[in-house]
Amino acid sequence: MAREMLKGNVAIAEAAVRAGCEAYFGYPITPQTELLEYMSSRMVELGRVFLQAESEVAAINMVYGAACAGVQVMTSSSSPGISLMQEGLSYIAGSEVPCVIVDVMRGGPGLGNILPSQSDYFQVTKSAGHGDFHPIVLAPASVQEAIDFTMLAFELAQKYRHIVIIAADGQIGQMMEPAELPPMKDYPLPRPNWALTGANGREKNVITSLYLNADEEEAFNNRLQKKLALIRSVEQRSDEFATDDAELLVVGYGTAGRIAMSAVQLAREKGLKVGLFRPQTLYPFPEQRLSELAEQVDMCLVVEMNAGQMIEDVRLAVKDSIPVEFYGRMGGNIPMPDELLRVIERYYAYSAVLA
Amino acid sequence: MTIDIIPIEHMQVVYDRPEALACNHTHYCPGCTHSIAHRLVAEAIDELGLREQTILVAPVGCSVFAYNYFTVDGCEAAHGRAPAMATGIKRVSPDKTVITYQGDGDLASIGIAEIIHAAARGEKITTIFVNNAIYGMTGGQMAPTTLPNQKTTSSPSGRDIASTGAPLKISELLAQIDGAVYVVRRSLHDVKHIRQAKKAILTALKVQQAGLGFGLVELLSTCPTNWGMTPVDAMHWVETAMMPYFPLGDYKIADSVHKLG
Ligand SMILES: Cc1ncc(C[n+]2csc(CCOP(=O)(O)OP(=O)(O)O)c2C)c(N)n1
Numbered sequence: 069m070a071r072e073m074l075k076g077n078v079a080i081a082e083a084a085v086r087a088g089c090e091a092y093f094g095y096p097i098t099p100q101t102e103l104l105e106y107m108s109s110r111m112v113e114l115g116r117v118f119l120q121a122e123s124e125v126a127a128i129n130m131v132y133g134a135a136c137a138g139v140q141v142m143t144s145s146s147s148p149g150i151s152l153m154q155e156g157l158s159y160i161a162g163s164e165v166p167c168v169i170v171d172v173m174r175g176g177p178g179l180g181n182i183l184p185s186q187s188d189y190f191q192v193t194k195s196a197g198h199g200d201f202h203p204i205v206l207a208p209a210s211v212q213e214a215i216d217f218t219m220l221a222f223e224l225a226q227k228y229r230h231i232v233i234i235a236a237d238g239q240i241g242q243m244m245e246p247a248e249l250p251p252m253k254d255y256p257l258p259r260p261n262w263a264l265t266g267a268n269g270r271e272k273n274v275i276t277s278l279y280l281n282a283d284e285e286e287a288f289n290n291r292l293q294k295k296l297a298l299i300r301s302v303e304q305r306s307d308e309f310a311t312d313d314a315e316l317l318v319v320g321y322g323t324a325g326r327i328a329m330s331a332v333q334l335a336r337e338k339g340l341k342v343g344l345f346r347p348q349t350l351y352p353f354p355e356q357r358l359s360e361l362a363e364q365v366d367m368c369l370v371v372e373m374n375a376g377q378m379i380e381d382v383r384l385a386v387k388d389s390i391p392v393e394f395y396g397r398m399g400g401n402i403p404m405p406d407e408l409l410r411v412i413e414r415y416y417a418y419s420a421v422l423a
Numbered sequence: 424m425t426i427d428i429i430p431i432e433h434m435q436v437v438y439d440r441p442e443a444l445a446c447n448h449t450h451y452c453p454g455c456t457h458s459i460a461h462r463l464v465a466e467a468i469d470e471l472g473l474r475e476q477t478i479l480v481a482p483v484g485c486s487v488f489a490y491n492y493f494t495v496d497g498c499e500a501a502h503g504r505a506p507a508m509a510t511g512i513k514r515v516s517p518d519k520t521v522i523t524y525q526g527d528g529d530l531a532s533i534g535i536a537e538i539i540h541a542a543a544r545g546e547k548i549t550t551i552f553v554n555n556a557i558y559g560m561t562g563g564q565m566a567p568t569t570l571p572n573q574k575t576t577s578s579p580s581g582r583d584i585a586s587t588g589a590p591l592k593i594s595e596l597l598a599q600i601d602g603a604v605y606v607v608r609r610s611l612h613d614v615k616h617i618r619q620a621k622k623a624i625l626t627a628l629k630v631q632q633a634g635l636g637f638g639l640v641e642l643l644s645t646c647p648t649n650w651g652m653t654p655v656d657a658m659h660w661v662e663t664a665m666m667p668y669f670p671l672g673d674y675k676i677a678d679s680v681h682k683l684g
Contacts, residue, residue, distance in 0.1 A: 090515060091511070091514060091515050093511065108609045117515055119510070119514060119544075120545040121507070121539070121540075122536055122540035123536060125504065125507070126504070126507040126510075126526050126535070126536070126537055126540065127507075129500065129501060129504040129507035129508045129511065129537070130508070130510050130511035130514070131511060132500075132501075132504075132507075132508050132511060133480070133498075133507065133508035133509060133510060133511025133513075134511035134512065134514065134515045135511075136498050136508070136511075136513045137478075137519075138514060138515050139510070139515045141511070141515075156501060156504070159499075159500075159501050163499075165496075174548065184621075201656065212468035264478045264496040264497070264498060264512065264516075265516065265519070266475050266476040266477065266478065266495070266496055266519055267474065267475055267494060267495055268497050269475070269478065272493075272494055272495055272496050272497065273496045273497075274490045274491075274497050274498065275497075275499070276495070276497075276498060276499035277499060278487060278488075278499050311488040349501075389582045392683050
């Protein structure tokens with residue numbers, strides 16, 4: 069297929085269609101709304117299910133219902149809407165049904181603003197709802213990656229019967245760039261045998277997150293934790309640039325990671341031994357590769373569009389073996405490459421002293 | 424004196440457990456009408472031959488385990504969200520019969536938005552709304568349907584409507600909505616009314632089968648434990664205290680439903 073100019077939100081929507089999304093439920097919120105609008109015509113045109121819900125609370129519970137019925141289902145929103153979905157996300161995790169959630173993150177807290185931000189890192193990776201669970205979280209840094217990760221999201225959701233969140237910041241959702249869409253996948257998938265399809269010629273199926281008995285609840289939690297441990301061991305994904313001889317390692321994801329890439333290139337042009345590590349999965353955090361890199365670099369510089377959230381995972385991964393510094397912008401501000409270059413130069417000098 | 428023993432092959436079954444009702448002990452308190460409501464729903468499912476195509480959405484409330492008491496596919500919604508969950512199921516499986524079974528705290532308080540919008544969309548689902556004027560599961564707090572001056576654990580001096588507002592009349596409220604085509608209130612306090620309730624549940628399921636729109640059957644129900652009454656007194660209280668405030672009746676029967684016959 070040919071490359072075409074695509075806006076991030078629209079690209080994710082069309083990728084979901086091609087991945088075989090059978091139903092979409094959502095509620096308008098900037099900077100994600102084009103996704104919902106696109107689905108409102110595209111899904112209907114294909115004879116699939118589109119419904120604008122009365123709230124994000126309703127949307128996530130519609131997703132929950134459709135997932136229980138055994139179809140590939142998706143919703144999309146932005147930060148305040150994800151907050152409203154947390155109860156439903158917890159029920160979905162507690163019921164082990166698959167779904168894909170897109171969070172086109174904006175500035176917060178509160179109503180915040182509609183500008184790009186990464187301020188929901190904690191929310192999506194660590195506190196997507198009450199109880200012990202983590203969704204799988206994918207963080208695209210380009211429109212192409214947003215497409216690829218949407219396809220991957222549906223696969224992983226089915227494979228693990230789990231929630232996959234595509235954590236795109238507002239920049240990824242709003243920008244246009246050339247990208248290539250994959251061909252349409254086989255559609256629809258057969259309904260799985262655990263799905264609610266009516267007890268026709270079989271025992272009834274029940275989907276619940278309720279275990280009143282402590283031992284049963286613990287047994288369920290053990291099973292869930294085993295699944296998460298498996299996900300942590302085989303699904304860590306990351307990208308890197310110029311890490312071979314790097315002394316300072318810049319760590320960033322999404323838009324911050326992409327801008328950090330430009331800054332690292334500028335630094336390389338100046339002869340500084342700087343590399344980039346870009347997590348593509350935020351959960352599982354790519355700690356395996358990062359801990360390897362930590363043995364070879366003198367310092368990590370974490371760059372985020374928030375007050376410092378992923379830095380906690382970076383610190384856990386490098387285990388105090390090297391200093392971990394932070395540079396962040398908030399409120400919808402995006403760091404510029406030359407701005408980051410200045411920060412890199414400052415820490416590079418410092419890491420040289422340490423080395 | 425001799426007793427004539429009728430050989431078993433000449434006996435006739437006149438009352439049995441509906442196939443849609445699971446052979447299970449319920450956890451309901453003695454005298455609670457949830458069990459009656461369950462049986463009526465199961466009978467109606469059987470009579471229409473819907474058991475193998477029904478999906479039941481259980482609420483958060485005393486009937487949280489409803490899916491254990493039926494032999495149909497079932498799931499457990501978050502508190503108040505059953506109509507949204509049912510919407511998700513029905514939209515992707517329009518050939519299935521989707522039922523939500525909800526208490527008054529679940530439907531009329533935390534889930535009021537979901538039920539109104541499911542009705543507004545004319546969602547082709549059936550809601551069994553069990554109104555017992557109290558939060559049963561959490562131990563008897565005030566519900567949106569708690570009567571004026573009714574004592575509960577969170578309105579210990581009686582519900583003061585000057586401060587808490589008056590009880591919500593859900594059937595009257597939902598009947599205003601175009602997408603709701605069948606909205607009736609029945610009661611479970613005696614045999615005659617139980618039979619009428621059963622007929623209404625049958626009609627509501629036929630409405631769904633015919634794809635006419637949203638249907639709801641409100642059932643005035645008892646909670647002897649949290650009302651602090653004997654089961655018999657509780658039945659009496661439904662008639663003397665609840666029915667005057669929540670009159671039984673057909674609040675909405677759309678023309679399309681009339682045509683069903
Ligand atoms: C979000 C949330 N809030 C509160 C509760 C606690 N809770 C469980 S059942 C219930 C009330 C149920 O009352 P009702 O719907 O009237 O049903 P009944 O138990 O009387 O049948 C409440 C408040 C909960 N489980 N979830």
